[in-house]
Amino acid sequence: MSLSSPSKDQLDGLIQEINQWAITNGLAMYPPKFEANPSKASVSPVTVYPTPIPKKCFDEAVQIQPIFNELYARITQDMARSDSLLFKTTQALALSDPEFTGKLWSLYLDTLNVGEKNKKQNLKLGIFRSDYLIDKKNGNDQIKQVEFNTVSVSFAGLAGKVDRLHTYLNKSNKYDFKGSYYNEQDMVISDSGFLLSKALAIAVESYKSQQNFPISSDPIVAFIVQRNERNVFDQKILELNLLEKFNIRSARLTFDDVHEKLFTNNETGRVFIRDTKQEIAVVYYRTGYTTTDYTSEKDWEARLFLEKSIAIKAPDLLTQLSGSKKIQQLLTDENIVSQYAPNFEEKNSLLKTFVKIYPLDNTELGKEGKRLALSNPSKYVLKPQREGGGNNVYKENIPDFLRSIEECHWDAYILMELIEPEFNKDNIILRDNKPYEEAIISELGIYGCILFDDRQVLMNEFSGSLLRSKFNTSNEGGVAAGFGCLDSIVLY
Numbered sequence: 001m002s003l004s005s006p007s008k009d010q011l012d013g014l015i016q017e018i019n020q021w022a023i024t025n026g027l028a029m030y031p032p033k034f035e036a037n038p039s040k041a042s043v044s045p046v047t048v049y050p051t052p053i054p055k056k057c058f059d060e061a062v063q064i065q066p067i068f069n070e071l072y073a074r075i076t077q078d079m080a081r082s083d084s085l086l087f088k089t090t091q092a093l094a095l096s097d098p099e100f101t102g103k104l105w106s107l108y109l110d111t112l113n114v115g116e117k118n119k120k121q122n123l124k125l126g127i128f129r130s131d132y133l134i135d136k137k138n139g140n141d142q143i144k145q146v147e148f149n150t151v152s153v154s155f156a157g158l159a160g161k162v163d164r165l166h167t168y169l170n171k172s173n174k175y176d177f178k179g180s181y182y183n184e185q186d187m188v189i190s191d192s193g194f195l196l197s198k199a200l201a202i203a204v205e206s207y208k209s210q211q212n213f214p215i216s217s218d219p220i221v222a223f224i225v226q227r228n229e230r231n232v233f234d235q236k237i238l239e240l241n242l243l244e245k246f247n248i249r250s251a252r253l254t255f256d257d258v259h260e261k262l263f264t265n266n267e268t269g270r271v272f273i274r275d276t277k278q279e280i281a282v283v284y285y286r287t288g289y290t291t292t293d294y295t296s297e298k299d300w301e302a303r304l305f306l307e308k309s310i311a312i313k314a315p316d317l318l319t320q321l322s323g324s325k326k327i328q329q330l331l332t333d334e335n336i337v338s339q340y341a342p343n344f345e346e347k348n349s350l351l352k353t354f355v356k357i358y359p360l361d362n363t364e365l366g367k368e369g370k371r372l373a374l375s376n377p378s379k380y381v382l383k384p385q386r387e388g389g390g391n392n393v394y395k396e397n398i399p400d401f402l403r404s405i406e407e408c409h410w411d412a413y414i415l416m417e418l419i420e421p422e423f424n425k426d427n428i429i430l431r432d433n434k435p436y437e438e439a440i441i442s443e444l445g446i447y448g449c450i451l452f453d454d455r456q457v458l459m460n461e462f463s464g465s466l467l468r469s470k471f472n473t474s475n476e477g478g479v480a481a482g483f484g485c486l487d488s489i490v491l492y
């Protein structure tokens with residue numbers, strides 16, 4: 001169904017509705033430099049309408065999520081074995097990317113030296129998001145994975161809000177100019193804000209039974225957050241749900257706070273908030289995924305302190321490292337993915353979502369990757385081992401970029417085939433009260449949560465969905481980074 005363009009009056013009316021609904025319901029973010037006055041938030045960038053997504057693609061992405069969750073749990077388990085391919089790969093990657101992978105890896109090696117008498121926490125909570133673009137290359141729609149995120153996945157809280165905003169506009173006939181509306185059954189409402197808090201609550205309960213807590217006592221979830229985080233309200237939704245739906249308290253702590261406000265019992269590895277004596281059952285990271293989150297050696301020490309504690313980490317260092325772009329590249333090799341997804345049908349359904357990814361090393365495939373990067377870059381994106389948007393190098397910029405660094409460091413990057421999604425010309429992006437009527441591209445995100453230990457999986461679930469859209473002209477789609485906006489899904 002295509003919507004006719006609204007008149008200026010109709011659009012102004014819609015914008016007013018969106019702003020008012022968003023503020024009423026907390027579909028919001030802090031603007032840059034909000035610290036001077038934290039009483040002022042702004043409406044998140046959003047689309048005016050939902051975006052049509054083929055039902056077949058959405059269903060496939062939902063169904064495959066538990067398979068991806070388990071794949072990454074198995075990868076994490078295997079990375080702990082020092083003779084495994086993934087241990088060796090990550091060790092080599094640590095050398096070619098010393099600023100980030102190298103730092104995380106050396107912290108991990110440090111944790112192996114924890115004194116014998118200390119207990120180790122073997123439960124890990126993965127809160128994941130698998131991101132897709134819908135490829136139209138061969139004339140039929142096929143979800144293709146952009147990346148798999150294993151740390152600090154955002155927008156689970158706001159995703160359901162933008163879904164409800166669009167449902168509200170539809171239901172109250174605000175889209176009714178020229179007789180256009182959506183069938184409400186086709187509009188997806190993500191339950192991710194609830195489902196992620198539920199996963200955190202399950203981890204808290206597991207900690208309590210593991211540590212023999214009396215029923216009456218109540219350990220908490222520590223949200224480890226960035227200094228001056230702008231996407232606070234997305235996180236607050238999880239905090240509020242934890243309290244309201246599961247009766248679990250939480251604390252927001254920066255790496256500075258970890259030094260200043262926590263203490264640990266050296267015998268047991270349990271960690272507490274000094275003032276309140278509350279015990280931390282789960283450490284949930286909304287920071288620590290990029291170099292700039294660690295402003296000094298002290299921040300790395302804070303990460304190590306938490307990692308060594310007996311609290312359940314969401315994620316721990318290995319789970320975070322399992323989501324490196326390098327491992328995503330390795331998994332496109334059928335022989336490698338088969339080791340972690342032995343079921344034939346499951347393996348094939350994973351492989352179907354992958355596009356070609358090359359290493360840039362001295363293997364045969366790596367040599368092919370280097371050749372393509374230098375001589376045929378227009379079909380590719382070059383990615384470093386980084387998260388959070390704004391790090392990739394696109395198409396014609398690839399050769400000069402590679403030539404600007406020494407070839408011995410090229411293997412810290414992967415070369416990925418560009419996915420070519422169709423763009424949608426019928427939507428409008430609303431950012432800072434200004435409408436932009438440009439063609440957009442949409443990226444589907446599926447959340448998944450998994451609780452696992454060194455051997456087995458204790459909980460594994462699909463946890464809701466997200467749609468982010470960006471201008472067709474922009475390479476990247478980060479909402480917080482200022483490239484994209486929140487959207488919702490209408491299935492067709």
Ligand code: ADP
Nearest residue numbers: 146147386387388389416417418419475476477
């Ligand atoms: P990050 O971990 O920084 O989010 P991504 O791998 O998600 O890195 O890349 C950032 C953005 O770049 C994506 O959201 C998408 O818009 C674009 N992008 C990444 N890989 C591809 C690809 N293979 N084809 C098309 N666009 C891509």
Ligand code: MG
Nearest residue numbers: 147149387388
């Ligand atoms: Mg990422």
Ligand code: MG
Nearest residue numbers: 131147388389
């Ligand atoms: Mg991404």
